[in-house]
Amino acid sequence: MKQLVVLGGGYGGMRICERFKDEEVAVTLVDRLPYHALKTEYYALAAGTLSDRDVRIEFPEGKHLTYKYGHVVNISPETNSVFLQDGTELFYDDLIIALGCEDKYHNIPGAQEFTYSIQTLEESRKTHQAICGLSPGATVSIVGAGLSGVELASELHESRKDLKIRLFDRGPSVLSFLSDKVSSYVQEWFEEHDVDVINNSNVTLVTADDVRNGEDVYPTNLTIWTAGTQPVKVVRDLGFEADSGGRIKLAPHHHVPEYDNLFVIGDCASLPYAPSGQLAEHQADQVVDVLEAKWAGKKLPKLPEIKLRGMLGSLGxxxxxxxxxxxxxxxxxxxxxxxxxxxxxxKKIK
Ligand SMILES: Cc1cc2nc3c(=O)[nH]c(=O)nc-3n(C[C@H](O)[C@H](O)[C@H](O)COP(=O)(O)OP(=O)(O)OC[C@H]3O[C@@H](n4cnc5c(N)ncnc54)[C@H](O)[C@@H]3O)c2cc1C
Incomplete structure (x- = not known):
C-alpha cells in the first residue's frame, strides 16, 4: 500500500485527509496539534471573543488515516524521510508539505523580540493573556493592516473598549489593494470607532515601550505583529527555489521540480494568488487528483486554473x-x- 505522509493538518492538510479517508492508501498526518485549528479565527482568540474550543475541529476518522502528533524538525527528500523532534523517522512514498507560515519581520530591529503574534494557536493564546493583563487606557499597537491586522484591531476594539488601539498601515488607505469601496468603508469604520490608523507608515524599530515610524515615536504598552509572513523555518531550510516571499516554486502539478513525490501546498507554496485558507484547500484538491492519477498509472491531469470565490473580512x-x-x-x-x-x-461539514 502506498505511504502518503502529510505534514500539517491546517486548511490544506485537513482537506487531503478528508479526501483520502476511505481510499486504499495509508495516510499519516503529522501535526504538533492534536486537532485541526482554524487559523482564520486566531484574531478573535487573541481578542478574547472566541474561546480555544471554538477554533478547533477534530481530525476526520478513516480506515487508512493515522495521526502522529509531533514537531517536524527535518525533511530529507533524498531518503524519502521526515524527522520529528522526539527522534521518530517517518518514511514516505509521497509527501505533502502543508506546514503553513510564520511571521516575517523584514529585519526590523526589535520586531521579533518585542511584538506578540497571532500566527500560531500558542502565540495567539499568549497574545490574549498579555492583552488580559493590560490596564484600562493602555495602548495596543498593531503593525500591519492587511486582513489579519484589520480583523484583530476591530475585534479588539469591540472586546476591550477601554484600550487605545493604533493600527500601522503601509498603504495610503487600509486594504487599498482590495477595492476603493471596501477601503474607504473600513477606514471610516476605524475613524468612527476611535481606532487610530497611521497610513503610509514605515515602521523602522520596535522597543518594549514604543514603535518608531520614520522620525515619529509612538509609545505603546503592547505591540502585535501582522506585517508579513513566510513559510515555517523547516520548509525554508530545505533550500528549494523560492519566490521573494520565501514560498517554494513548484512544477505545474504542485510538486517541487527536483522531486515528483514531494508536493507543497498552502502558505508554503508559491502561487499566483495571496495565500489563504481557501487557496490551500483548492490546491489540496488538485494534488489529490494528481496523486490518484499517478497511483493508478494514468497520465497526470491537466490542472485547471484555480478560481477563488472571493474573500470576506470582519469588523467586529x-x-x-x-x-x-x-x-x-x-x-x-x-x-x-x-x-x-x-x-x-x-465547522459543520468537517
Ligand atoms: C488572523 C488571520 C485571519 C485570516 N483570515 C483568513 C480568511 O478570512 N480567509 C482565508 O482564506 N484565509 C485567511 N487567513 C489565512 C489562512 O489562515 C492561511 O492562508 C491558511 O491557514 C493556510 O493554510 P495551510 O494549510 O497552508 O496552513 P495552516 O492552516 O497554517 O496549517 C499549518 C499546520 O501545520 C502545523 N505545523 C506547522 N509547523 C509545524 C511543525 N514544525 N511540526 C508539526 N506541525 C507543524 C500547524 O500546527 C498547522 O496545523 C487568515 C490568517 C490569519 C493569521
Missing part, C-alpha cells in the same frame, strides 16, 4: 466587508453574515 461581530463573485465589493452586515455562514459550514 456585526460589520464586515468582502469581495464576492469576482470583483463585487460588499460592506456592512451582509458580508459579516456571509463570513459567519462560511465558518459555520466549515
Amino acid at each position: 461581530k456585526s460589520d464586515g466587508f468582502g469581495i464576492v463573485m469576482g470583483k463585487q465589493a460588499l460592506t456592512g452586515k451582509v458580508p459579516r453574515l456571509l463570513k459567519s455562514g462560511v465558518l459555520w459550514k466549515h
Whole structure:
C-alpha cells in the first residue's frame, strides 16, 4: 500500500485527509496539534471573543488515516524521510508539505523580540493573556493592516473598549489593494470607532515601550505583529527555489521540480494568488487528483486554473466587508453574515 505522509493538518492538510479517508492508501498526518485549528479565527482568540474550543475541529476518522502528533524538525527528500523532534523517522512514498507560515519581520530591529503574534494557536493564546493583563487606557499597537491586522484591531476594539488601539498601515488607505469601496468603508469604520490608523507608515524599530515610524515615536504598552509572513523555518531550510516571499516554486502539478513525490501546498507554496485558507484547500484538491492519477498509472491531469470565490473580512461581530463573485465589493452586515455562514459550514461539514 502506498505511504502518503502529510505534514500539517491546517486548511490544506485537513482537506487531503478528508479526501483520502476511505481510499486504499495509508495516510499519516503529522501535526504538533492534536486537532485541526482554524487559523482564520486566531484574531478573535487573541481578542478574547472566541474561546480555544471554538477554533478547533477534530481530525476526520478513516480506515487508512493515522495521526502522529509531533514537531517536524527535518525533511530529507533524498531518503524519502521526515524527522520529528522526539527522534521518530517517518518514511514516505509521497509527501505533502502543508506546514503553513510564520511571521516575517523584514529585519526590523526589535520586531521579533518585542511584538506578540497571532500566527500560531500558542502565540495567539499568549497574545490574549498579555492583552488580559493590560490596564484600562493602555495602548495596543498593531503593525500591519492587511486582513489579519484589520480583523484583530476591530475585534479588539469591540472586546476591550477601554484600550487605545493604533493600527500601522503601509498603504495610503487600509486594504487599498482590495477595492476603493471596501477601503474607504473600513477606514471610516476605524475613524468612527476611535481606532487610530497611521497610513503610509514605515515602521523602522520596535522597543518594549514604543514603535518608531520614520522620525515619529509612538509609545505603546503592547505591540502585535501582522506585517508579513513566510513559510515555517523547516520548509525554508530545505533550500528549494523560492519566490521573494520565501514560498517554494513548484512544477505545474504542485510538486517541487527536483522531486515528483514531494508536493507543497498552502502558505508554503508559491502561487499566483495571496495565500489563504481557501487557496490551500483548492490546491489540496488538485494534488489529490494528481496523486490518484499517478497511483493508478494514468497520465497526470491537466490542472485547471484555480478560481477563488472571493474573500470576506470582519469588523467586529456585526460589520464586515468582502469581495464576492469576482470583483463585487460588499460592506456592512451582509458580508459579516456571509463570513459567519462560511465558518459555520466549515465547522459543520468537517
Ligand atoms: C488572523 C488571520 C485571519 C485570516 N483570515 C483568513 C480568511 O478570512 N480567509 C482565508 O482564506 N484565509 C485567511 N487567513 C489565512 C489562512 O489562515 C492561511 O492562508 C491558511 O491557514 C493556510 O493554510 P495551510 O494549510 O497552508 O496552513 P495552516 O492552516 O497554517 O496549517 C499549518 C499546520 O501545520 C502545523 N505545523 C506547522 N509547523 C509545524 C511543525 N514544525 N511540526 C508539526 N506541525 C507543524 C500547524 O500546527 C498547522 O496545523 C487568515 C490568517 C490569519 C493569521
